[in-house]
Each structure stands twice: as structure tokens, then as C-alpha cells.
Amino acid sequence: MAETDVLIAGLFSAKRKDHAQLMDALAAEVTARGGRVVGRFVQRRGISGGKKGSAPGGKSNMDRPYSPRTLMSMGKVKEIAAARATTGAGAVVFFNELTGRQRTLLTEIIGCPALSRCDLERALEPPTASQEC
Structure with missing residues (x-):
């Protein structure tokens, strides 16, 4: 990652009030590895009203990805x-x-390659059986 321009992105529940600090920490991790953060993207998953019928409203989905395929919304x-x-x-x-x-x-x-914060951590540490990100 040395001397690479990097974009950072994060999907956060509206319940998560510290998302700005978490993105700052991610930027610091990228910078510590020699990358240059050239853009930030945050998507917040808020609370919407209940859906028609018996389908659950947005509150029950706040901690889930927008899309199982792309994590964030396609937009x-x-x-x-x-x-x-x-x-x-x-x-x-x-x-x-x-x-x-x-x-x-x-x-x-x-x-370009899509990586996770966990990928950065794993690159520096030997894997262990119980390692979770």
C-alpha cells in the first residue's frame, strides 16, 4: 500500500454515534502503512417507518448491510x-x-482492489485460529 492513493468507506448504523472517529482511525491505519487517503465515503443506515403488512421496519435492519452483494447501496x-x-x-x-x-x-x-480494515490488520499479523476482525 506504500505510496498508493486510497479511498476509504464505511457503512454505519444510525445507532453508531462514533462513526467519524472510526473513519479517522481507518485513515490513520492506511496512512501508517504508507497510503494516501484521497477520499472518504460514509453511508448511514437509519430508521425508517414500518413497512406494509407484517414486514419489519428499518429499525430491525439497522445493523445489516444495504446489500448482501455490495454491502452499501448501489448508488x-x-x-x-x-x-x-x-x-x-x-x-x-x-x-x-x-x-x-x-x-x-x-x-x-x-x-481497483476492495479491501477491508481487517485485511490491513491481517497483513501485519500472523494468523491465529481465534483471530476475528
């Missing part, structure tokens, strides 16, 4: 892709853990 992913094209960033680091499917699809859509 936000397109925003990140446009910023990557404009800045020439070499990677996007997400605060959130990514599944293999999300990583592959985001890399394809955005046009």
Missing part, C-alpha cells in the same frame, strides 16, 4: 467508483468486513 458504490476514476486511487479500504463475494463484486464495479 453509494457508483459514487465510490466515480471518485476512483477521478482520483486514480489504487484501492478502496472499507471499515466493514467484506465477504469474498462482496470483495470480488466491489473490485469489479469500482475498478
Whole structure:
């Protein structure tokens, strides 16, 4: 990651009041590894009213991704892709853990490697059986 322009992104529940500090910490991690943060993207998952019928409202979904395929909404992913094209960033680091499917699809859509904060941590530490991000 040394001397690479990097975008950072995070999906946070509206219940999470410290999202700005968490993004600052992620930026510091990227910078400590030699990357240059050239853009930040935050998507907040808020509370919406109950849906018609017996479907649960937004409150019960606040801690879930917007999309199982892309983590964030497609609109936000397109925003990140446009910023990557404009800045020439070499990677996007997400605060959130990514599944293999999300990583592959985001890399394809955005046009550069999609990594998670956990990937940065794992790159510096030997793996352990109980290691969780």
C-alpha cells in the first residue's frame, strides 16, 4: 500500500454515534502503512417507518448491510467508483468486513482492489485460529 492513493468507506448504523472517529482511525491505519487517503465515503443506515403488512421496519435492519452483494447501496458504490476514476486511487479500504463475494463484486464495479480494515490488520499479523476482525 506504500505510496498508493486510497479511498476509504464505511457503512454505519444510525445507532453508531462514533462513526467519524472510526473513519479517522481507518485513515490513520492506511496512512501508517504508507497510503494516501484521497477520499472518504460514509453511508448511514437509519430508521425508517414500518413497512406494509407484517414486514419489519428499518429499525430491525439497522445493523445489516444495504446489500448482501455490495454491502452499501448501489448508488453509494457508483459514487465510490466515480471518485476512483477521478482520483486514480489504487484501492478502496472499507471499515466493514467484506465477504469474498462482496470483495470480488466491489473490485469489479469500482475498478481497483476492495479491501477491508481487517485485511490491513491481517497483513501485519500472523494468523491465529481465534483471530476475528
